[in-house]
Amino acid sequence: xxxxxxxWRQPSxxxxxxxxxxxxxxxxxxxSFLEVIDAINENLMAQQQEPIAYEMDCREGICGSCxxxxxxxxxxxxxxxxxxxxxxxxxxxxxxxxxEPWRADALPVIKDLIVDRSAMDRIMQSAxxxxxxxxxxxxxxxxxxxxxxxxxxxxxxxxxxxxxxxAACPNAxxxxxxxxxxxxxxxxxxxxxxxxxxxxxxxxxxxxxxxGNCSNHYECAEACPKSIPLSVIAHLxxxxxxxxxxxxxxxxxxxxxxxxx
Amino acid sequence: xxxxxxxxxxxxxxxxxQKWEHCLxxxxxxxxxxxxxxKIIVVGTGLAGASACAxxxxxxxxxxxxxxxxxPRRAHSIAAQGGINASKNYCNDGxxxxxxxxxxxxGGDFRSREANVYRLAQISGSIIDQCVAQGVPFAREYDxxxxxxxxxxxxxxxxxYAKGQTGQQLLLGAYGAMNRQIHLGKVHLHTxxxxxxxxxxxxxxxxxxxxxxxxxxxRSHSADAVVxxxxxxxxxxxxxxxxAGSNVTASYRSYRRGALFANPSFTQIHPTCIPVxxxxxxxxxxxxxxxRNHGRIWVPVAADDQRExxxxxxxxxxxxxxxxxxxxxxxxxxxxxxxxxxxxCDEGRGVGALKHSVYLDLQDAIQQHGTAFIExxxxxxxxxxxxxxxxxxxxxxxxxxxxxHYSMGGLWVDYHLMxxxxxxxxxxxxxxxxxxxxxxxxxxxxxxxxxxxxILPQTIGHYLAENAPVRVSDHDPVFSAxxxxxxxxxxxxxxxxxxxxxxxxHRELGDIMWHHCGMARNQLGLNSAIENISALRAQFxxxxxxxxxxxxxxxxxxxxxxxxxxxxxxxxxxxxxxxxEESCGAHYRAEHQIQGExxxxxxxxxxxxxxxxxxxxxxxQLHKEPLNFDCAKQxxxxxx
Numbered sequence: 001x002x003x004x005x006x007x008w009r010q011p012s013x014x015x016x017x018x019x020x021x022x023x024x025x026x027x028x029x030x031x032s033f034l035e036v037i038d039a040i041n042e043n044l045m046a047q048q049q050e051p052i053a054y055e056m057d058c059r060e061g062i063c064g065s066c067x068x069x070x071x072x073x074x075x076x077x078x079x080x081x082x083x084x085x086x087x088x089x090x091x092x093x094x095x096x097x098x099x100e101p102w103r104a105d106a107l108p109v110i111k112d113l114i115v116d117r118s119a120m121d122r123i124m125q126s127a128x129x130x131x132x133x134x135x136x137x138x139x140x141x142x143x144x145x146x147x148x149x150x151x152x153x154x155x156x157x158x159x160x161x162x163x164x165x166x167a168a169c170p171n172a173x174x175x176x177x178x179x180x181x182x183x184x185x186x187x188x189x190x191x192x193x194x195x196x197x198x199x200x201x202x203x204x205x206x207x208x209x210x211x212g213n214c215s216n217h218y219e220c221a222e223a224c225p226k227s228i229p230l231s232v233i234a235h236l237x238x239x240x241x242x243x244x245x246x247x248x249x250x251x252x253x254x255x256x257x258x259x260x261x
Numbered sequence: 262x263x264x265x266x267x268x269x270x271x272x273x274x275x276x277x278x279q280k281w282e283h284c285l286x287x288x289x290x291x292x293x294x295x296x297x298x299x300k301i302i303v304v305g306t307g308l309a310g311a312s313a314c315a316x317x318x319x320x321x322x323x324x325x326x327x328x329x330x331x332x333p334r335r336a337h338s339i340a341a342q343g344g345i346n347a348s349k350n351y352c353n354d355g356x357x358x359x360x361x362x363x364x365x366x367x368g369g370d371f372r373s374r375e376a377n378v379y380r381l382a383q384i385s386g387s388i389i390d391q392c393v394a395q396g397v398p399f400a401r402e403y404d405x406x407x408x409x410x411x412x413x414x415x416x417x418x419x420x421x422y423a424k425g426q427t428g429q430q431l432l433l434g435a436y437g438a439m440n441r442q443i444h445l446g447k448v449h450l451h452t453x454x455x456x457x458x459x460x461x462x463x464x465x466x467x468x469x470x471x472x473x474x475x476x477x478x479x480r481s482h483s484a485d486a487v488v489x490x491x492x493x494x495x496x497x498x499x500x501x502x503x504x505a506g507s508n509v510t511a512s513y514r515s516y517r518r519g520a521l522f523a524n525p526s527f528t529q530i531h532p533t534c535i536p537v538x539x540x541x542x543x544x545x546x547x548x549x550x551x552x553r554n555h556g557r558i559w560v561p562v563a564a565d566d567q568r569e570x571x572x573x574x575x576x577x578x579x580x581x582x583x584x585x586x587x588x589x590x591x592x593x594x595x596x597x598x599x600x601x602x603x604x605x606c607d608e609g610r611g612v613g614a615l616k617h618s619v620y621l622d623l624q625d626a627i628q629q630h631g632t633a634f635i636e637x638x639x640x641x642x643x644x645x646x647x648x649x650x651x652x653x654x655x656x657x658x659x660x661x662x663x664x665x666h667y668s669m670g671g672l673w674v675d676y677h678l679m680x681x682x683x684x685x686x687x688x689x690x691x692x693x694x695x696x697x698x699x700x701x702x703x704x705x706x707x708x709x710x711x712x713x714x715x716i717l718p719q720t721i722g723h724y725l726a727e728n729a730p731v732r733v734s735d736h737d738p739v740f741s742a743x744x745x746x747x748x749x750x751x752x753x754x755x756x757x758x759x760x761x762x763x764x765x766x767h768r769e770l771g772d773i774m775w776h777h778c779g780m781a782r783n784q785l786g787l788n789s790a791i792e793n794i795s796a797l798r799a800q801f802x803x804x805x806x807x808x809x810x811x812x813x814x815x816x817x818x819x820x821x822x823x824x825x826x827x828x829x830x831x832x833x834x835x836x837x838x839x840x841x842e843e844s845c846g847a848h849y850r851a852e853h854q855i856q857g858e859x860x861x862x863x864x865x866x867x868x869x870x871x872x873x874x875x876x877x878x879x880x881x882q883l884h885k886e887p888l889n890f891d892c893a894k895q896x897x898x899x900x901x
Contacts, residue, residue: 030651039541050809060340062340063336111813118452121334124440132391134718137393147401153396153398161332161334190393
């Protein structure tokens with residue numbers, strides 16, 4: 001197969017970027033999208049030109065490093081797929097494919113296709129955890145969690161922090177990303193003592209970082225490679241409202257406001 | 262050089278059950294006020310690193326954490342799929358600390374340090390407690406209790422799991438615990454920072470040199486102790502289950518500064534991975550061992566059988582693991598399963614277009630339990646398989662082949678997890694201690710978290726209290742001298758201005774290692790590999806092409822530095838494999854076998870091989886730590 005990759009090249013954060021076309025031939029349908037960029041890079045380097053900078057690591061869809069807008073879609077055309085798990089069989093022979101970085105003010109471009117996602121880490125640092133010192137834990141089976149609830153918590157917890165939801169959102173909102181963590185921990189008994197504090201802190205951190213607000217475009221869940229359901233955003237809003245009513249220091253566990261299934 | 266370079270392993274006295282308690286009771290302690298004055302560098306923020314950062318910060322230490330990733334959550338621990346072992350005996354199937362210890366020792370073919378492994382089993386239960394308290398969403402039964410499944414090399418169900426994302430969920434737990442300490446100002450996180458060198462003063466580790474991957478800035482960082490949690494080196498084979506960035510640099514640069522490298526040739530080749538399908542392929546994706554709970558592995562009885570799997574009747578299938586190892590069957594340990602897979606493929610009975618894979622078949626389980634059950638258990642793994650291969654594994658058996666996966670070898674550490682260099686600690690996959698010559702499934706997560714949450718944060722205090730070293734200033738001449746060496750190496754890489762890409766060298770090195778220092782090794786092959794590696798290294802330094810500068814984000818330069826280290830380290834792996842004239846665990850010397858099974862030589866090789874760097878012009882020196890087995894009897898490893 002042959003393709004033309006029209007790739008966003010931007011030498012640095014402050015430089016002006018532009019799309020540059022790179023034709024490539026001899027690609028197999030089972031080659032991965034990233035292997036095609038690697039092949040272009042080998043060609044570029046052979047001509048003493050700078051290779052395309054992009055991020056990847058595990059190449060098995062779990063580390064969340066890869067982050068490409070492909071033909072205008074975060075992680076490309078296939079649903080529930082990271083860029084690294086995208087194969088050329090998804091494209092037509094001879095196609096021109098546009099490749100751009102995530103686009104969001106809060107995720108500025110560093111170079112070419114690499115963006116700075118540290119804002120997402122800072123949201124997590126604000127309160128995206130359960131505070132428990134090493135050694136404080138009771139026996140694991142003393143905390144019972146129904147299978148249904150545990151499975152829903154897992155579904156939310158499967159976020160890989162890639163930022164596709166933000167890139168796909170017209171408002172560059174991080175609601176799906178924040179909601180996934182808030183909901184995971186709100187569903188579990190261990191998460192109750194800090195439940196109100198957590199949601200307020202994380203939403204404040206999200207606002208501080210300059211992410212936009214959700215206005216129900218639903219693009220985020222569509223783009224999510226881990227199929228995190230849109231319902232977590234509704235759940236986040238409910239958590240936020242509840243915390244607003246009761247206050248940041250309110251301990252949900254003591255007052256039985258855990259939502260029954 | 263005298264043999265005194267290998268220090269005492271500091272294994273405490275007393276009965277096996279009491280050793281860890283004994284060790285804890287006798288550790289020197291630091292007051293909370295003095296802990297706050299101590300600064301500890303942790304390199305790597307995967308399971309071991311993040312859990313250590315969090316716990317040491319909770320204790321009051323100042324922690325400086327370094328990762329080459331943009332976020333700690335990208336560490337390759339996330340890719341661990343199937344589970345984490347613990348001797349909770351929740352299933353009431355007769356499990357105990359002793360059984361987990363015995364399975365792990367036997368799984369490692371009696372080439373690990375007994376006391377370390379016993380401690381690992383003792384700590385295993387606390388890890389599950391800790392992770393559940395953090396909100397890690399482990400799989401549960403309908404009644405709300407934690408669910409368990411079986412893994413290779415065990416006859417009990419002791420593996421806790423979170424679908425096929427156990428590593429990801431455990432890492433996010435440790436990441437959360439570390440984030441909390443970052444928020445509190447106790448951990449200072451340096452992302453996109455790669456460690457280039459270890460700095461020593463008066464024989465002690467006193468800091469590191471890093472390169473900022475965005476700006477190219479080379480910086481000195483001083484501390485009272487340095488912890489390496491930098492993972493494994495299976496990426497040396499080029500195609501492996503490891504992440505593209507996984508590398509040996511931090512460990513290898515420390516080895517060049519005098520740290521002993523133990524059992525470097527002990528590398529795990531995992532039996533169930535998606536095979537190489539085309540020339541450009543950059544990655545071999547793991548299919549979790551957990552699939553072997555319900556999947557049956559087979560090949561056609563006849564060589565060159567062209568029929569579709571479903572057209573081959575039951576009587577013409579060879580379920581070779583069940584046939585050869587009836588007691589453990591499809592859950593035989595990884596080294597043994599991998600060799601059996603290789604053997605049937607070498608016999609010409611492999612399946613698939615290139616005849617180099619075997620079937621992992623879920624049909625019987627689907628018929629017995631239904632598709633919904635299999636989807637619930639393995640859904641995300643099977644989706645991944647379909648994404649990559651475009652084959653529906655619910656309808657057709659998976660095709661799998663072994664791939665390089667894990668490093669049992671690593672820097673030598675004593676019972677306190679300190680290397681032979683005072684002040685340099687090594688945890689997780691980066692050290693050698695617990696898995697011997699073969700690691701059992703679901704044990705890597707257990708070891709990483711045991712080291713990070715429960716062992717290192719205790720033992721490091723002993724070093725800091727006992728020695729009370731005065732922190733070396735990062736303006737000390739030892740830092741500027743080491744910075745100069747690191748800078749010089751980068752300049753030399755950029756000055757080559759040759760024709761060949763870094764990847765082409767990595768591919769060629771990977772081929773050499775896979776063929777001569779992979780699943781089967783022999784003297785002739787290893788000797789030729791050493792020659793070929795040396796020639797390839799010379800070519801690398803004469804004909805490498807790096808475009809771009811050192812003062813900018815330059816991924817090719819980063820990659821070149823790592824491959825340069827692999828090109829040296831590969832030789833050490835081969836030397837170790839050559840010196841070990843026996844077969845044990847994953848180390849299979851064709852000269853030492855009985856009907857295809859590893860033939861161990863306890864008389865001569867019941868030791869840890871710890872290698873000491875002697876300069877580029879000399880071969881490294883081998884030191885041996887004898888392994889004594891007081892508790893576990895060194896028997897033949899029988900899974901039949």
